[in-house]
Every structure is written in structure tokens, then in C-alpha cells.
Amino acid sequence: MRVLVNISYQGSQFLGFQIQQNGRTVQQQFEKILKRMHKRDIRIHPSSRTDRGVHALEQYFHFDTELNIPAQQWQYAMNRALPDDVYVNDVRFVDDDFHCRYDCVGKSYRYKIYQAAHKDPFLSGLKTFMSDELDLEAMNEAAQHFIGTHDFTGFCSQKTEVESKVRTLYESRIERTESGFDYIVTGSGFLYNMVRVLIAFLIEVGKGKRLPKEVPTLLEAKDRNQVPFTAPAEGLYLEKIYLTPSELIQDFGEDIKIHQKKSSQNH
Amino acid sequence: MRVLVNISYQGSQFLGFQIQQNGRTVQQQFEKILKRMHKRDIRIHPSSRTDRGVHALEQYFHFDTELNIPAQQWQYAMNRALPDDVYVNDVRFVDDDFHCRYDCVGKSYRYKIYQAAHKDPFLSGLKTFMSDELDLEAMNEAAQHFIGTHDFTGFCSQKTEVESKVRTLYESRIERTESGFDYIVTGSGFLYNMVRVLIAFLIEVGKGKRLPKEVPTLLEAKDRNQVPFTAPAEGLYLEKIYLTPSELIQDFGEDIKIHQKKSSQNH
Numbered sequence: 001m002r003v004l005v006n007i008s009y010q011g012s013q014f015l016g017f018q019i020q021q022n023g024r025t026v027q028q029q030f031e032k033i034l035k036r037m038h039k040r041d042i043r044i045h046p047s048s049r050t051d052r053g054v055h056a057l058e059q060y061f062h063f064d065t066e067l068n069i070p071a072q073q074w075q076y077a078m079n080r081a082l083p084d085d086v087y088v089n090d091v092r093f094v095d096d097d098f099h100c101r102y103d104c105v106g107k108s109y110r111y112k113i114y115q116a117a118h119k120d121p122f123l124s125g126l127k128t129f130m131s132d133e134l135d136l137e138a139m140n141e142a143a144q145h146f147i148g149t150h151d152f153t154g155f156c157s158q159k160t161e162v163e164s165k166v167r168t169l170y171e172s173r174i175e176r177t178e179s180g181f182d183y184i185v186t187g188s189g190f191l192y193n194m195v196r197v198l199i200a201f202l203i204e205v206g207k208g209k210r211l212p213k214e215v216p217t218l219l220e221a222k223d224r225n226q227v228p229f230t231a232p233a234e235g236l237y238l239e240k241i242y243l244t245p246s247e248l249i250q251d252f253g254e255d256i257k258i259h260q261k262k263s264s265q266n267h
Numbered sequence: 268m269r270v271l272v273n274i275s276y277q278g279s280q281f282l283g284f285q286i287q288q289n290g291r292t293v294q295q296q297f298e299k300i301l302k303r304m305h306k307r308d309i310r311i312h313p314s315s316r317t318d319r320g321v322h323a324l325e326q327y328f329h330f331d332t333e334l335n336i337p338a339q340q341w342q343y344a345m346n347r348a349l350p351d352d353v354y355v356n357d358v359r360f361v362d363d364d365f366h367c368r369y370d371c372v373g374k375s376y377r378y379k380i381y382q383a384a385h386k387d388p389f390l391s392g393l394k395t396f397m398s399d400e401l402d403l404e405a406m407n408e409a410a411q412h413f414i415g416t417h418d419f420t421g422f423c424s425q426k427t428e429v430e431s432k433v434r435t436l437y438e439s440r441i442e443r444t445e446s447g448f449d450y451i452v453t454g455s456g457f458l459y460n461m462v463r464v465l466i467a468f469l470i471e472v473g474k475g476k477r478l479p480k481e482v483p484t485l486l487e488a489k490d491r492n493q494v495p496f497t498a499p500a501e502g503l504y505l506e507k508i509y510l511t512p513s514e515l516i517q518d519f520g521e522d523i524k525i526h527q528k529k530s531s532q533n534h
Contacts, residue, residue: 008388008389009388010388010389010391055389079386083391084386084388084391084392084396085388085391085392086388087385087386087387087388089385118354118356119346119351119354120354121275121276121277121351121352121353121354122275122277122322122393124277124350124351124352125351125352126389129351
């Protein structure tokens with residue numbers, strides 16, 4: 001039986017999603033619980049491997065089990081054993097050929113920034129601080145230029161090891177909030193550090209150091225040296241996972257390009 | 268020169284205020300910075316020694332220095348060197364006979380509780396979770412009974428080592444919030460774990476397991492075994508420190524009893 005689990009976590013005390021030799025990770029928390037229940041190792045497969053300090057409002061993983069436990073009881077059992085900074089929102093059963101990573105056709109991220117004269121210690125790890133005034137309209141204009149299908153080689157970590165760096169963004173915009181602003185971006189997939197490089201670039205635009213109209217040239221250049229900054233992890237939230245094309249179509253219309261990636265290297 | 272420092276901190280990643288052999292404490296963060304600046308050990312003296320996991324919206328400490336640095340530059344230098352979960356709000360110079368602990372005539376605490384069907388991982392370490400519905404009016408009625416001068420032996424940790432367990436509470440009330448409620452309590456001083464025992468008792472009242480009218484009898488009994496619970500540290504915030512009687516009189520009127528404690532053991 002294949003079990004699909006919808007979770008949220010506060011990333012500040014995790015070294016990321018993926019299990020590591022040493023250190024606290026989200027995967028480790030779940031595999032420890034599942035091992036205890038199954039009396040053997042159980043591997044979980046997430047839709048996304050978030051980095052150290054990155055949060056998830058919605059993340060999915062699946063695993064296979066022979067245990068005959070109703071969905072709601074899976075949720076209850078895991079929540080009872082989990083620490084307070086991770087929570088199971090929902091559990092359901094899926095077909096055996098469903099795969100959290102290969103069936104993921106899109107993801108949304110939200111990057112939260114608060115603007116204030118002084119740092120707020122109670123937002124430490126939860127939002128990124130900026131004291132500068134920024135031109136949010138210019139930032140939003142620049143953000144729009146990323147929408148569509150592009151090679152994002154110039155806007156990801158140079159350590160990214162995937163065959164193709166072409167991704168499609170369906171949404172990329174700045175939203176004013178009570179205490180600052182959020183950057184919201186939805187795409188077919190994201191390269192390593194890509195959202196943190198995009199928002200770092202947009203902040204440069206907000207400061208007047210870069211112009212919105214430079215975006216097409218920079219995408220064309222495919223040169224990370226021209227986009228040198230990476231924003232800190234603490235403001236980054238994985239917000240939504242699209243597991244079917246129909247959900248994406250519902251949010252972004254029938255004309256969008258959908259990337260199916262059964263057995264691709266995409267993440 | 269005596270320097271008075273007003274700070275805030277998020278307590279979840281600290282083992283408390285006071286320096287310890289091993290582990291991260293607030294005092295350690297400041298003494299490390301001051302040692303670097305002075306090239307010798309500098310001891311800081313707080314108004315309150317908060318426990319592991321307890322937060323401070325306002326806390327004070329003082330130290331003595333021979334360095335000739337303006338107040339604003341002290342603030343700047345410390346904030347630049349501090350981690351993100353502690354912040355210096357203000358620095359000023361005080362008389363040499365001023366003492367943060369002995370001149371403290373009152374403190375306010377706020378205990379934050381959120382009520383929801385599900386735990387929120389983003390409030391982990393910041394607010395205490397309760398799924399129960401509680402009778403807030405009964406809790407507020409019980410809270411009122413603690414106002415005044417009482418022996419709080421029955422409402423503190425049995426490990427409390429002070430001569431007198433008599434304290435005066437000026438304010439003790441429940442305040443409804445958007446996501447739950449806060450307990451606000453102001454007093455001449457607090458015994459070890461006292462606020463966490465008070466709110467744990469009030470929650471029992473909210474559940475209907477205790478009655479508001481039991482408070483006078485329980486105060487009289489001076490028996491902690493009759494009040495067995497202690498609420499978790501994560502919801503507790505030191506909110507205000509009263510360093511002069513006039514501030515207390517301003518908030519609570521001229522008729523209040525003020526405890527001066529030059530060289531007392533109170534904390």
C-alpha cells in the first residue's frame with residue numbers, strides 16, 4: 001500500500017529535508033517513527049528536498065507499507081511522535097505507480113521579508129530582515145520578466161547537477177504585506193538555490209542597482225557571475241506542491257506548458 | 268561608568284539567561300562581546316534571570332566600564348556582534364549606585380496560548396498550544412484572586428530558595444487574543460516557576476477542574492502538592508521591568524504597596 005503524507009515544518013532547527021550522516025533532518029524524524037512501527041527500515045520519498053533553514057507550508061512524501069492502518073490513524077500516530085516543529089496535515093492512500101517526485105508538476109514558493117528600522121528577535125529564522133527602502137514596483141516589474149520558459153543557468157547555484165536547466169515559471173510577483181513584502185513564485189520545478197538567487201536579484205532591483213529590463217539579457221547570458229547574490233534561507237517557504245496537471249491548469253489556465261517528468265532528474 | 272542595557276530575546280534557542288558551564292545563554296552572548304571589547308572579563312547584572320526557553324520583550328542588565336563610548340555606539344557595537352535572536356533596544360548611562368536587580372521594583376509577564384484544532388509548527392517555541400475549549404471568564408475571575416500581597420509558597424517550585432515567599436501582585440488577568448488568550452501578571456517580584464504554576468492552575472480552572480473561589484484557600488494552604496502543574500516555558504514572555512516606584516505608581520495608582528529590595532535575595 002502506498003501512503004501519501006502532506007506535512008508542514010518550520011525549517012529553522014532542521015539541517016534540511018534529506019537525511020544526513022549527522023544532524024537533525026525532517027526525513028530522519030519520519031523514518032525513525034516508521035522504523036519503530038514496521039520493525040524495519042522504511043524509506044520516504046519527498047516531492048522536494050528543501051535545504052537547511054527552509055520552511056514548508058505544504059510538502060508531500062510517500063512510502064510503502066504492509067501495515068493495515070486507516071489514513072486518519074497514520075496521521076494521529078505520526079503527530080503524536082513528532083516534535084513540535086513538524087506536523088502532518090493529511091494522509092491518504094494512492095496508487096502504486098504514484099510517485100511524489102515524478103508526479104510533481106509544479107511548486108510554489110513564498111519568500112518573506114520584513115522591513116523595519118530594527119531587527120526583531122522574534123522573527124529570527126522566520127523572515128528575512130531588511131532596513132532599506134525598496135522600489136517594490138520595479139521589483140514586481142522585474143519579477144514578471146521571469147515568467148515563461150527559460151534556461152535559468154544564470155540564476156541557480158553553479159553546483160546544480162541536472163541535465164537541463166530549462167524551467168517554466170507560471171507566476172512570479174511581489175506582494176506587499178503588513179510588515180514588508182513577499183515574493184511568490186510558481187514553476188514547473190526549481191534549480192538548486194534558484195528562488196534565493198531570484199529574490200536576491202530582485203532586491204538589487206529594488207535598491208536601484210539593477211533594472212527590470214536587464215532580465216532578458218541576463219537569462220540569455222546564462223552566467224551566474226553576473227547575478228552573484230543568494231538570499232538567506234530563513235525567509236523561504238515551500239508553499240504548495242502541484243501533484244496533477246489539472247491543479248496547475250485550474251490556477252494558471254489551459255494554455256500553460258506542463259512539464260511531465262516521470263523518471264527525470266528534476267527536483 | 269555604569270551602563271544600563273535594554274534588550275529583547277527569543278528564548279527558544281537559549282538555555283536561559285544565566286551563564287552556564289556548557290550551553291548557549293543570553294549572558295554568555297553579551298559577556299563574550301564585552302570581553303573582546305575590554306580585553307578582560309566583564310560581568311553583567313540582569314534584572315531577572317529567565318529560565319530555559321523563556322522569552323523577553325524587555326529585560327535589563329548593567330555593567331561597569333572604563334571605555335569612553337557614547338550610548339548609541341554601545342548599542343550599535345553590541346547589535347552588530349549579537350546573533351539574530353537577541354537585540355539591544357536601548358543603552359543609557361546610570362549612577363554608580365544603581366543596580367538592575369536591587370532597583371527592580373516590579374515585573375510584568377505575559378503567557379501566550381493559542382487554541383486551535385491542530386498544532387502549528389510555526390508557533391513551536393513561541394506560544395503554548397491548547398486544543399481544549401476553556402472558560403476564560405472563570406479563569407479571569409480566578410486570576411483576580413491572586414492580586415494583592417500573599418505568601419505564594421503553594422504556587423512556586425519547591426526548589427525556591429528565598430527567605431520570604433511573600434509577593435505583591437498588582438495585576439493578574441486573562442486577555443482574549445485573535446488566536447487564543449494571554450495571561451498578564453505584574454508583581455513586585457516572582458518566585459521560581461511562579462508564573463508557570465499560576466497559569467497552569469488557571470488552565471485547570473478553565474477546564475472546570477478547579478473553581479475560582481478555591482484560590483484563597485490554596486494560598487492559605489501553602490502546599491504545592493495541591494497545585495501540581497507547571498505550564499511549559501515556550502509561552503512565557505518577560506514583558507516589562509519597573510526600575511522606579513514612580514513607574515509602578517503611574518500604572519497601578521498611589522495606593523499600591525511597593526517592595527524596595529536593596530540587597531535582598533529577591534529575583
